[in-house]
Amino acid sequence: MAIFKKKEADTYNELDAKKNASNVSDGMLRFNRVTPFSNALYSALFIFIAAICVLPVLFVIIISFTSEQSIGVYGYSFFPKELSVASYKYVWNMRDLVGRSFLNSIGITVFGTCLGVILTATMGYTLSRRNYKFRGFYTWFIFIPMLFRGGTLASYVVNTQIMHLKDTYWALILPICCSTFNIIIMRTFFTTTVPDEMIESGKIDGANQLRIFVQLVLPICLPAIATIALFLTFAYWNEWFHASIYISSTRSDLFPLQYVLVSIEQKIQWLINNAGNVSADAQDVPSETMRMAIVVIAVVPIMFSYPFFQKYYISGLTVGAVKG
Amino acid sequence: MSQTDKTTVLQPKKKSKLTLDDIQLFLLSLPTTIWFIMFCYVPMFGILIAFKKYKVAPGKGFLWSLVYNSKWCGLDNFKFLFSSNMKTTIAMFRNTIGYNIIFIVLGIVIPVALAIIISHLYSKKLAKVCQTMIFLPHFLSWVIVGYFVYAFLATKEGLVNNILIGMGLDPVKWYQKDGLPYWPYILVFLNVWKNVGYNMIVYMASINGIDGSLYEAAVIDGASKHQQTKYITIPLLKPVIIIMFIMAVGRIFNSDFGLFYRTTRNSAALYDAFVTLDVYVYNSLFNSTIPTYGYASAAGFMQSVFGCITLVTANAIVSKFDKESAFF
Amino acid sequence: MKKLLAIVLALVMLMAVGMASxxxxxxxxxxxxxxxxxxxxxxxxxxxxxxxxxxxxxxxxxxxxxxxxxxxxxxxxxxxxxxxxxxxxxxxxxxxxxxxxxxxxxxxxxxxxxxxxxxxxxxxxxxxxxxxxxxxxxxxDYGIEVFWILDTDFFVDELGLDPTSYEAQHIGFAEMGEYMAKYVELHPGEIPLKVNKGGATSWMNGLADWISLEYWLGLDWAQKGTENELQVKSALDIPKFTEALYTLHDWYEKGYINADAAVTESMPRSIAGVVQSGQGWFGAETVWANAKQKACFISRFDGPYLTTxxxxxxxxxxxxxxxxxxxxxxxxxxxxxxxxxxxxxxxxxxxxxxxxxxxxxxxxxxxxxxxxxxxxxxxxxxxxxxxxASPFESVPANPNQWTELVERYTAEAITSSVLGFMPNIEPVADQCLAMKNVWEQYIYEMQTGTSDPAVVIPELKAELEAVGLNEVIAEIQAQLDAFMAAK
CATH class of the missing domain: 3.40.190.10 (Periplasmic binding protein-like II)
Incomplete structure (x- = not known):
C-alpha cells in the first residue's frame, strides 16, 4: 500500500514538473497559435495522410491471416473470404531461424547505431569547425565516396581478403555504419545550431576539443544525434544486402531478420527467371501469406522503437525556449 | 541574420602552422577517416573494371587477374548503355532525369510544408501519432508495396476495378496499354508516399533546433504565425534545404530501382513510363551467364561522373548567392 | 614428484604417437x-x-x-x-x-x-x-521431358480418364485445350491454368534444340536429319515455338489463363489450377503431389530430348x-x-x-x-x-524410376546433333545484352498468352534485328560450323 502511494506521488510530481516546463513557453504559445479553424483543417489533413500510410500495413496484416486458397481464388483482398493462421504456424515451425535472426537484428541494430553515431558525430563536428585547417580537404574526402564507388566486386575482395569479414557480424555492421549523407546532415546541424562563442568560451575554460564536443556540443544537438540515430537504426533494421553476400547460407545463425525475408523473395525471383531450368526436384515457392507473416514480424518491433526517438522532434518549441 | 554577421567577424584568418586545435580535431575524426579509407578508398581501384575486359585467372586472386589478366578495352563497357533502339534510350534518360527533378522538388516542398504544419498542431499527441503513421510505408520494401499496389490495380480482383464496375464504369487493365497514361502519376505518388515521413524528420529536427527566443521576439513585435514562418522558420531551414537539394542533385542519374521495377512489375506495356537507367541496366545484366561486373561498373561510373558534374554545378550556383550554405 | 613427471611424460608420448598414427x-x-x-x-x-x-x-x-x-x-x-x-x-x-x-x-x-x-x-x-x-x-533427369501435371479429382474422378493408360499419359500441348474447355464448362468462373509471368512452367524446353535460352536461339528439331539441321535460328523463326505462342494466346483469350499472368510473380503449386506443367520424368509425380498437397498424375507432352x-x-x-x-x-x-x-x-x-x-x-x-x-x-x-514417398496413396512412389528413365532415354530420346557445343558470346556481348533487354520487354506477355503473336512477333523481330540479332546468329553459326568441322 505504502509503495503504491509513493508511486502515485511520483507520478504527480512528474506531471507537475512537466506542467511547469511547458509553462515557460505557455504564454508565448498562446499568442503564437494558428487559428482554431486552421488547426482543424491541418488536423484533418494529417489524419487523412496518416490513414493512407497505415493502410498498407493493415493490408499486410490481413493477408498474413488470409487462407492461401482464398488468395488463389479471389486474389488479395482487404476483406478475405477465409481466415487462417496457417502462415504463422509455418513461421512457428521456422522458429529456430526466425527467433535467432530476430535477436541478431536487434543486436546488430543497437551496436551498429551506437558505433555509427559516434563516427558520424565526430566527423560532422570536425567539418563544422570553421577554423579547422584541413576542413576543405576533409569535405572533399568524404564527398568523393558519395559518388564514386569501387563496386561490389572490389568491395568484396577488400572485405573478405584484407579484412576477413566473411561470416562474421562485422560484415553486417561495419560497411554501413557511416555515410556521407549522414555526416553532411550532421555538419549542417552543427553549423546552424552551435554558436562559435560557445566553443570559444569552452576553450577559454581550458577544455580540449574532445571535452568541448562531449560536454558542450552534444547536449544541445540531441535532435541531430537522434535524427542520425534514427536513420541508422532503420538502415540497420532494413539491411539485407551485405548478409546476402557475406554470410554463407550454412551460417544461418548470423542471418538478420530482413535477410530471411529477402531470401524468400530471391527464391521466387530465381524460380521465375529460371523457369526453363527448373526441373521437378526444385523446391516450390513458399506461400505469400507466409511472407506477409514475416513482414509483420519484421515491421512491428521497429514501429515500437520509433516513439523513443520521436520525443526529440515533436517537443515543440520548449527545447528552443529553454536554450534561449 | 545577426548570427552570420558574428561568425564572419569571429572567423580567424588562415594560419600556416598547425594549432593544438587542429591536432585535436584531427584525432577526433581519425576513426571515421580510417573507416572511409578502408570501406571507400581502398576498394576504389575497382573502378578500373569499367575500362577493362575483366577475366579471372584461376588461383591468382583478384588483383592479379585485374592488372595482368584483363585487357584494357577503353570505353567498350559503356557501349551497351546506348546499344538499344533510339526510343528506349530516349525514354530511359528522359525518365531518369524527369522523375528525379519531380522527386527532388516534391521531396523538398511537401516534407518542409508538412513539418511546419505539424509543429503548429494544437494536439501534440495527434502530431505524434500521425507522424508515426506517416513513417510506416518506409518500412515496407518495394516488393511488398508492389503486392499492395497490385491488390488495388489487379484486373479482375483489384479494388479499383471493382469500384469502377460498381459505379457503372469500364474496368481498366492497369498493367497493360490502357494503364500507361496513369503510371507516371502513380509512380510519383508512391515515391512521395514512401519517403515523406523519412524526409520530414530532418526538417522537423531543424525546426526543433531553432532558437525559441526568435519567435518570442517576433510575437512581441506582433508578427502573425504566417509571418513567423516566412521570416524565421524558412530562412533558418534554408541551409538544411539547400544541402538536401545539392545531395539529391548529385544522384540525378540514379533511380530508385525498386520503385520503378517492382511496382510496375516490369510490365512491358508500361515500359515507356518506367524505364530508367537502373531498370535498363538490370534488364540487360541480371541473371546473365556472361560476367557483368565490367558493364555494371561502367554504368555506375557514368552515373557518378554525370552526378558529379551536376552536383558541382548546383553547388557553384548556390555558393554564388549564399556562400555559407554551399557544400564546399 | 618424479612419479608425476613420469605420468606427464608418458601422456605426452602417447599423444605424440596417437597423432602420428x-x-x-x-x-x-x-x-x-x-x-x-x-x-x-x-x-x-x-x-x-x-x-x-x-x-x-x-x-x-x-x-x-x-x-x-x-x-x-x-x-x-x-x-x-x-x-x-x-x-x-x-x-x-x-x-x-x-x-x-x-x-x-x-x-x-x-x-x-x-x-x-x-x-x-x-x-x-x-x-x-x-x-x-x-x-x-x-x-x-538429364534428358528433357515436359509434362502436364493433372489433378486427379477433375481428370480421373470427373472426366473418367485412366491415369495408367498410354493416352492419358501422353496428352499433347495443343490437345490440353479441349480438356480445359471441358473444365471451364463444368466449372464456370474458374481458371484451369494459373501461371506466373514465367508462363506455364517449362513450356518452352522442348520446342527447340536450344543453344541459348537467354537469347532464345536454337536449332529446329523439325529440321533434324535435313541439310538445314545445323542452322542457328531465332526462336521466332522456329514454327513449333510460334505455334505454341498462338495456342497460349488462344487459351488466354478463352479465359483458361489468369488475366494478370504477365505481372504475377509467384504462383505456388498449391494454389495454381487443375492443370500445371513442369519438366520432369515419369516418377516425379510424387514430388509434385507433395508440392501441390493434392493427388495428381502426369502426362508427357514433349520429349525426351538429349541436349547439351x-x-x-x-x-x-x-x-x-x-x-x-x-x-x-x-x-x-x-x-x-x-x-x-x-x-x-x-x-x-x-x-x-x-x-x-x-x-x-x-x-x-x-x-x-x-x-x-x-x-x-x-x-x-x-x-x-x-x-x-508422396503423401497420397493414389500416387505411389516407384523405386525403379531411375533405371526405367535410363532405359526410356536410350530407347526413345532424340539426340541433339550438336552435343557438347557451347557458344562463346563474348565477341557479340553488346548485341546480346541489348537483345536480352528487348526480349525482357516482350517475353512475359508472350509466354503467358497475354499478347497476340500475330502483332507482337513482327514487332519483336524488327526490334531484335535492329539491335543485332543477325550479327549474333552469324557469330554463333560460325562457331558452330567450326565446332562441327573439328568433330
Whole structure:
C-alpha cells in the first residue's frame, strides 16, 4: 500500500514538473497559435495522410491471416473470404531461424547505431569547425565516396581478403555504419545550431576539443544525434544486402531478420527467371501469406522503437525556449 | 541574420602552422577517416573494371587477374548503355532525369510544408501519432508495396476495378496499354508516399533546433504565425534545404530501382513510363551467364561522373548567392 | 614428484604417437547451389558425412551453399575451392572452362570407377571436349521431358480418364485445350491454368534444340536429319515455338489463363489450377503431389530430348587450382557411388529428418521439410539411394524410376546433333545484352498468352534485328560450323 502511494506521488510530481516546463513557453504559445479553424483543417489533413500510410500495413496484416486458397481464388483482398493462421504456424515451425535472426537484428541494430553515431558525430563536428585547417580537404574526402564507388566486386575482395569479414557480424555492421549523407546532415546541424562563442568560451575554460564536443556540443544537438540515430537504426533494421553476400547460407545463425525475408523473395525471383531450368526436384515457392507473416514480424518491433526517438522532434518549441 | 554577421567577424584568418586545435580535431575524426579509407578508398581501384575486359585467372586472386589478366578495352563497357533502339534510350534518360527533378522538388516542398504544419498542431499527441503513421510505408520494401499496389490495380480482383464496375464504369487493365497514361502519376505518388515521413524528420529536427527566443521576439513585435514562418522558420531551414537539394542533385542519374521495377512489375506495356537507367541496366545484366561486373561498373561510373558534374554545378550556383550554405 | 613427471611424460608420448598414427584428414571445400534459404540443420548433417568420408577416403569436406551472387563473387575474386557444382544456369560451365577454372579429370578416371559404373554412357557427351573431361555429370533427369501435371479429382474422378493408360499419359500441348474447355464448362468462373509471368512452367524446353535460352536461339528439331539441321535460328523463326505462342494466346483469350499472368510473380503449386506443367520424368509425380498437397498424375507432352543443356544440367567440377585433386575426385566418387553417404547428404539423418517407409522409399519428417530442404540434385546423382514417398496413396512412389528413365532415354530420346557445343558470346556481348533487354520487354506477355503473336512477333523481330540479332546468329553459326568441322 505504502509503495503504491509513493508511486502515485511520483507520478504527480512528474506531471507537475512537466506542467511547469511547458509553462515557460505557455504564454508565448498562446499568442503564437494558428487559428482554431486552421488547426482543424491541418488536423484533418494529417489524419487523412496518416490513414493512407497505415493502410498498407493493415493490408499486410490481413493477408498474413488470409487462407492461401482464398488468395488463389479471389486474389488479395482487404476483406478475405477465409481466415487462417496457417502462415504463422509455418513461421512457428521456422522458429529456430526466425527467433535467432530476430535477436541478431536487434543486436546488430543497437551496436551498429551506437558505433555509427559516434563516427558520424565526430566527423560532422570536425567539418563544422570553421577554423579547422584541413576542413576543405576533409569535405572533399568524404564527398568523393558519395559518388564514386569501387563496386561490389572490389568491395568484396577488400572485405573478405584484407579484412576477413566473411561470416562474421562485422560484415553486417561495419560497411554501413557511416555515410556521407549522414555526416553532411550532421555538419549542417552543427553549423546552424552551435554558436562559435560557445566553443570559444569552452576553450577559454581550458577544455580540449574532445571535452568541448562531449560536454558542450552534444547536449544541445540531441535532435541531430537522434535524427542520425534514427536513420541508422532503420538502415540497420532494413539491411539485407551485405548478409546476402557475406554470410554463407550454412551460417544461418548470423542471418538478420530482413535477410530471411529477402531470401524468400530471391527464391521466387530465381524460380521465375529460371523457369526453363527448373526441373521437378526444385523446391516450390513458399506461400505469400507466409511472407506477409514475416513482414509483420519484421515491421512491428521497429514501429515500437520509433516513439523513443520521436520525443526529440515533436517537443515543440520548449527545447528552443529553454536554450534561449 | 545577426548570427552570420558574428561568425564572419569571429572567423580567424588562415594560419600556416598547425594549432593544438587542429591536432585535436584531427584525432577526433581519425576513426571515421580510417573507416572511409578502408570501406571507400581502398576498394576504389575497382573502378578500373569499367575500362577493362575483366577475366579471372584461376588461383591468382583478384588483383592479379585485374592488372595482368584483363585487357584494357577503353570505353567498350559503356557501349551497351546506348546499344538499344533510339526510343528506349530516349525514354530511359528522359525518365531518369524527369522523375528525379519531380522527386527532388516534391521531396523538398511537401516534407518542409508538412513539418511546419505539424509543429503548429494544437494536439501534440495527434502530431505524434500521425507522424508515426506517416513513417510506416518506409518500412515496407518495394516488393511488398508492389503486392499492395497490385491488390488495388489487379484486373479482375483489384479494388479499383471493382469500384469502377460498381459505379457503372469500364474496368481498366492497369498493367497493360490502357494503364500507361496513369503510371507516371502513380509512380510519383508512391515515391512521395514512401519517403515523406523519412524526409520530414530532418526538417522537423531543424525546426526543433531553432532558437525559441526568435519567435518570442517576433510575437512581441506582433508578427502573425504566417509571418513567423516566412521570416524565421524558412530562412533558418534554408541551409538544411539547400544541402538536401545539392545531395539529391548529385544522384540525378540514379533511380530508385525498386520503385520503378517492382511496382510496375516490369510490365512491358508500361515500359515507356518506367524505364530508367537502373531498370535498363538490370534488364540487360541480371541473371546473365556472361560476367557483368565490367558493364555494371561502367554504368555506375557514368552515373557518378554525370552526378558529379551536376552536383558541382548546383553547388557553384548556390555558393554564388549564399556562400555559407554551399557544400564546399 | 618424479612419479608425476613420469605420468606427464608418458601422456605426452602417447599423444605424440596417437597423432602420428591417425593420419590428418585432407580438408576440401565444396561449393553447392542454394537460392538463398538455408538448410538450418546442415552443420549436423555435415559432421555425420565427415565421419563417413574420414573413414572411407581420409577426407573432410566443408560444404558451402552459395547463391548465384555469392558464387560469382567468389569465383571472380579468386577464392579457393576444390569442388563446385556447375551447369548452364549457375556458375556457368562454359565460361568457367574458357577461364580455365576447371580441371580435366580424364587422367583421374580410375579413381572415379565406382561412380562411372553407375553412370549411363550417353550422359558423358556434354562434359567431354575432345579428350578432356571437365566434370562429373550427375544421373538425374538429364534428358528433357515436359509434362502436364493433372489433378486427379477433375481428370480421373470427373472426366473418367485412366491415369495408367498410354493416352492419358501422353496428352499433347495443343490437345490440353479441349480438356480445359471441358473444365471451364463444368466449372464456370474458374481458371484451369494459373501461371506466373514465367508462363506455364517449362513450356518452352522442348520446342527447340536450344543453344541459348537467354537469347532464345536454337536449332529446329523439325529440321533434324535435313541439310538445314545445323542452322542457328531465332526462336521466332522456329514454327513449333510460334505455334505454341498462338495456342497460349488462344487459351488466354478463352479465359483458361489468369488475366494478370504477365505481372504475377509467384504462383505456388498449391494454389495454381487443375492443370500445371513442369519438366520432369515419369516418377516425379510424387514430388509434385507433395508440392501441390493434392493427388495428381502426369502426362508427357514433349520429349525426351538429349541436349547439351540437359547433359550439363548438373555437374560437379574440380578446381584447376585445387591442392588435392586426387582427394577431390575421390570425394565425387564417394558421393556418387556410396548409397549411405548420398542418402544422408540428400535427406539428412534417419529418424530425425526422414523415415524409411519401405525399402527404397523414404518420407521426410516435418523437421526435415523445415530444416533440411535443399536442392539435392546439385550434390550428386539422383539415381543413387531411396526415392521420396508422396503423401497420397493414389500416387505411389516407384523405386525403379531411375533405371526405367535410363532405359526410356536410350530407347526413345532424340539426340541433339550438336552435343557438347557451347557458344562463346563474348565477341557479340553488346548485341546480346541489348537483345536480352528487348526480349525482357516482350517475353512475359508472350509466354503467358497475354499478347497476340500475330502483332507482337513482327514487332519483336524488327526490334531484335535492329539491335543485332543477325550479327549474333552469324557469330554463333560460325562457331558452330567450326565446332562441327573439328568433330
Amino acid at each position: 591417425a593420419e590428418e584428414p585432407v580438408k576440401l571445400t565444396w561449393w553447392l547451389f542454394t537460392t538463398g534459404d538455408a538448410p538450418v540443420d546442415w552443420p549436423e548433417v555435415e559432421a555425420k558425412l565427415n565421419e563417413i568420408s574420414r573413414e572411407k577416403i581420409g577426407v573432410e569436406i566443408e560444404y558451402k551453399w552459395m547463391t548465384a551472387d555469392q558464387i560469382n563473387l567468389a569465383t571472380q575474386s579468386g577464392e579457393y575451392f576444390d569442388l563446385a557444382f556447375t551447369c548452364g544456369w549457375y556458375n556457368d560451365y562454359a565460361t568457367n572452362i574458357a577461364n580455365g577454372m576447371f580441371l580435366d579429370i580424364a587422367p583421374y578416371m580410375d579413381l572415379l570407377a565406382d561412380a562411372k559404373a553407375l553412370t549411363p554412357d550417353n550422359i558423358w557427351a556434354g562434359v567431354t571436349q575432345g579428350e578432356k573431361i571437365y566434370g562429373f555429370p550427375h544421373v538425374k 543443356d540437359g547433359l550439363i544440367g548438373s555437374v560437379t567440377a574440380v578446381s584447376s587450382y585445387s591442392e588435392h585433386p586426387e582427394e577431390a575426385v575421390k570425394a565425387i566418387n564417394l558421393m556418387n557411388s556410396d548409397p549411405e553417404y548420398r542418402t544422408i547428404a540428400r535427406y539428412g539423418i534417419e529418424g530425425k529428418h526422414y523415415e524409411v517407409v519401405e525399402p527404397g522409399i523414404v518420407k521426410r519428417t516435418d523437421l526435415g521439410n523445415a530444416n533440411m530442404s535443399l536442392a539435392a540434385y546439385t550434390q550428386g546423382s539422383y539415381a543413387l539411394g531411396p526415392v521420396e
